Amino acid sequence: MKSKNFCTCDDLKCPLHPSNHEKGCDLCIQKCLRKKEIPSCFFIDINSDIKGIDDFTYEGFAKFLEENNTK
Secondary structure, eight states: OHHHHHOOOOOTTSTTSGGGSSSTTHHHHHHHHHHTBOOHHHHHHHOSOOTTOOOOBHHHHHHHHHHTOOO
């Protein structure tokens, strides 16, 4: 499945990671929407080093974006 190649998340232990099932990114996105979170791939797109990030909420993403703004 193409989404397995697309996924930038390195948490391969996560049961929602596309490498662990055949539903692509859907399960991760559904979980994030329920929890009002942004998937880690959006963070990784801004800065590949997301170690230590524990706030994946919309507000946490806005703060991360502001801190990593490289205009």
